[in-house]
Amino acid sequence: MLEIQNLHAKAGDTDVLRGVDLTVRAGEVHAIMGPNGSGKSTLAHVLAGRPGYTVTQGRVLYRGRDLLALAPEERAREGVFLAFQYPVEIPGVSNVYFLKAALNAIRKHRGEPELDAVDFLGIVREKAQLVDIDEALVKRAVNEGFSGGEKKRNEIFQMAVLEPTLAILDETDSGLDIDALRIVASGVNRLRRPERAMVVVTHYQRLLNYIVPDFVHVLVEGRIVRSGGKEMAFELDERGYTWLEKEPAPVGRGQS
Amino acid sequence: MTAVAMETDAYRASFERFAASARSEPSWLRERRTMAMARFVERGFPGPRDEAWRHTPIAPLVRARFEAADPAARPDADTVEGLGFGSDGPRVVIVNGRFSHMLSSSGPARAGVDILPLGEALARRPELEAHLGVVTGESASVFCDLNTAFAEDGAAVLLAPGTTLEEPIHVAHVQVTDGRPTVAYTRTLVVAGRGSQCRIVESFAGPDERTYLTNAVTEVHVGPNGRVDHYKLQREGREAFHVATLVARLQRDARFADHAISLGAVLSRNDIEVRFEGEGGECVLNGLFLVNGKRLTDTHSRIDHIRPHCSSRELYKGVLDQQARGVFNGLIVVRRGAQKTDAWQTNKNLLLSKDALVHSTPQLEILADDVKCKHGSTTGQIDPAALFYLRSRGIAEAAARSLLTHAFASDLVRRLEVASLREAVERHLQAYLPGGAEIREAVA
Numbered sequence: 001m002l003e004i005q006n007l008h009a010k011a012g013d014t015d016v017l018r019g020v021d022l023t024v025r026a027g028e029v030h031a032i033m034g035p036n037g038s039g040k041s042t043l044a045h046v047l048a049g050r051p052g053y054t055v056t057q058g059r060v061l062y063r064g065r066d067l068l069a070l071a072p073e074e075r076a077r078e079g080v081f082l083a084f085q086y087p088v089e090i091p092g093v094s095n096v097y098f099l100k101a102a103l104n105a106i107r108k109h110r111g112e113p114e115l116d117a118v119d120f121l122g123i124v125r126e127k128a129q130l131v132d133i134d135e136a137l138v139k140r141a142v143n144e145g146f147s148g149g150e151k152k153r154n155e156i157f158q159m160a161v162l163e164p165t166l167a168i169l170d171e172t173d174s175g176l177d178i179d180a181l182r183i184v185a186s187g188v189n190r191l192r193r194p195e196r197a198m199v200v201v202t203h204y205q206r207l208l209n210y211i212v213p214d215f216v217h218v219l220v221e222g223r224i225v226r227s228g229g230k231e232m233a234f235e236l237d238e239r240g241y242t243w244l245e246k247e248p249a250p251v252g253r254g255q256s
Numbered sequence: 257m258t259a260v261a262m263e264t265d266a267y268r269a270s271f272e273r274f275a276a277s278a279r280s281e282p283s284w285l286r287e288r289r290t291m292a293m294a295r296f297v298e299r300g301f302p303g304p305r306d307e308a309w310r311h312t313p314i315a316p317l318v319r320a321r322f323e324a325a326d327p328a329a330r331p332d333a334d335t336v337e338g339l340g341f342g343s344d345g346p347r348v349v350i351v352n353g354r355f356s357h358m359l360s361s362s363g364p365a366r367a368g369v370d371i372l373p374l375g376e377a378l379a380r381r382p383e384l385e386a387h388l389g390v391v392t393g394e395s396a397s398v399f400c401d402l403n404t405a406f407a408e409d410g411a412a413v414l415l416a417p418g419t420t421l422e423e424p425i426h427v428a429h430v431q432v433t434d435g436r437p438t439v440a441y442t443r444t445l446v447v448a449g450r451g452s453q454c455r456i457v458e459s460f461a462g463p464d465e466r467t468y469l470t471n472a473v474t475e476v477h478v479g480p481n482g483r484v485d486h487y488k489l490q491r492e493g494r495e496a497f498h499v500a501t502l503v504a505r506l507q508r509d510a511r512f513a514d515h516a517i518s519l520g521a522v523l524s525r526n527d528i529e530v531r532f533e534g535e536g537g538e539c540v541l542n543g544l545f546l547v548n549g550k551r552l553t554d555t556h557s558r559i560d561h562i563r564p565h566c567s568s569r570e571l572y573k574g575v576l577d578q579q580a581r582g583v584f585n586g587l588i589v590v591r592r593g594a595q596k597t598d599a600w601q602t603n604k605n606l607l608l609s610k611d612a613l614v615h616s617t618p619q620l621e622i623l624a625d626d627v628k629c630k631h632g633s634t635t636g637q638i639d640p641a642a643l644f645y646l647r648s649r650g651i652a653e654a655a656a657r658s659l660l661t662h663a664f665a666s667d668l669v670r671r672l673e674v675a676s677l678r679e680a681v682e683r684h685l686q687a688y689l690p691g692g693a694e695i696r697e698a699v700a
Binding site for chain 1: 639640641642644645646647648649650651652653655656659660662663664666667
């Protein structure tokens with residue numbers, strides 16, 4: 001589904017990604033771990049098309065197409081979803097109605113009929129229950145006055161509504177207490193599907209107790225220096241990242 | 257002789273003809289006209305070195321030879337339809353500065369409420385001598401003086417003490433031109449007695465693609481414990497000049513609010529002055545301007561805290577596109593002895609293009625020592641983080657921009673408590689923003 005080949009990217013003038021290779025197939029959950037500044041979030045942003053980054057080498061194929069050639073909204077319509085590390089507060093824009101506009105843009109792109117308000121509110125109700133978020137909350141202005149945990153839950157709620165093919169979760173666990181983390185993770189787990197892939201970017205192993213990945217990759221200085229199964233996360237948790245920073249060869253994908 | 261002096265000469269000559277014409281009006285009014293004209297001749301039009309007009313070049317307005325708009329002209333049916341009156345409340349239509357009996361309807365008679373042609377009110381009500389042209393007083397701009405000199409009619413809204421009018425009063429000022437550049441002087445006088453209460457919606461409209469000038473003055477007197485909510489919708493034609501003065505004088509515990517929505521005209525200027533002449537007064541000044549092309553809109557406000565224990569809240573927002581220019585100058589004066597003043601002023605501007613420009617100058621002048629005053633000004637572009645957030649969900653860039661622009665403006669639109677006005681502004685916004693109709697319901 002997703003093939004990242006020798007991806008190099010700059011954030012502003014700084015080289016951040018220095019040759020990332022990664023292959024993700026439908027149904028798989030990949031965890032990207034790494035120390036601060038290793039390029040984890042940059043990778044997530046480049047995949048979603050955030051302005052401010054320049055890809056200098058390499059390519060990204062998503063379902064056989066050149067992902068990097070698409071505008072952010074086109075990627076979303078093709079099924080790419082980014083759960084933000086820092087969801088943006090947008091006063092004056094209704095969360096559910098903007099989501100309705102987004103879902104209808106995606107449906108239109110797929111050649112499906114647009115949903116009316118009644119059908120859409122049915123979906124809102126169902127998905128709000130799925131990720132255990134207050135329906136009143138999701139009807140407010142986008143993230144306005146939400147707590148940190150509510151913002152993260154809203155991200156997962158949006159993901160549930162938009163039903164992406166490839167979900168990228170950027171540090172979804174950061175700033176969450178253990179109860180909020182459990183709720184967010186169980187929401188994510190309920191969205192695991194054989195036809196859906198997930199890339200979970202995290203600094204801490206803790207999240208992976210709840211969202212169990214198929215593969216774990218360690219990103220250091222803009223390169224994947226080690227890949228393994230879920231048990232590798234525990235090793236990282238015990239030993240930290242420093243010992244890996246000397247690892248030489250970048251490794252593509254897991255042990256399958 | 258300089259060009260500027262020639263300009264004042266033309267006005268003086270037409271004033272001499274005007275003063276010689278046989279009109280039955282009280283002598284105090286004639287005197288006030290003469291004095292206003294004398295002040296205008298003495299001062300002349302402001303130039304670029306005049307601080308209050310530094311960013312607003314009025315040369316095209318000064319150069320244009322405006323002739324008096326035909327007092328007998330009638331707007332066509334489409335124009336009247338386009339005024340967008342709600343079904344609620346009395347309505348007044350002023351055409352080329354004249355109260356139109358044919359188009360106005362005062363609705364059922366209400367005890368204590370008089371809505372009259374201004375000319376008639378001035379002739380019949382000697383007590384109005386204490387109100388007309390008094391509020392505007394010495395600090396009046398030359399345009400206000402020209403209005404005092406030339407305005408013959410308009411609307412008078414007189415509320416007896418203790419009267420509450422639930423329905424909003426609509427006053428629509430329309431200019432009808434015959435192709436030549438014309439000027440209409442129009443005036444609104446509101447006198448709200450002790451403990452009375454009303455809402456007034458003034459709107460301004462005229463033809464697109466015609467050069468004309470509207471010179472409007474609105475004076476509001478709010479008696480003790482009275483309340484007046486004033487709304488202004490300026491949607492003049494695209495080539496129009498609009499110069500307006502609003503002055504409100506508040507007695508003890510009086511409340512006044514003004515919501516100014518500026519959408520039209522190639523050049524518009526609002527001078528607003530609020531004077532707290534008694535303790536415990538409250539005022540709200542809200543404004544939204546939306547300009548594009550090479551148009552300019554300018555608001556100068558002055559809130560004068562003369563007496564203690566008064567509060568003022570001012571929020572102005574501007575949305576500027578293409579090569580548009582905006583000017584906001586907000587002065588809050590707290591006089592010596594006006595203790596416990598609570599004043600708050602904010603101006604926020606959204607620039608949608610690199611070539612748009614706004615001059616924002618909030619000013620405080622505080623001569624008392626026990627006051628709470630705050631002011632601020634921000635000017636920026638669409639937040640790139642919010643834009644990316646919306647796009648990352650599948651919203652097209654143009655629609656996302658419209659959504660964020662609408663969100664910026666909408667908190668002021670929501671504060672319009674007259675439904676027909678709020679809907680008219682909402683419709684304008686949707687027509688103005690690309691993809692406005694599609695994003696309609698996404699507005700929180």
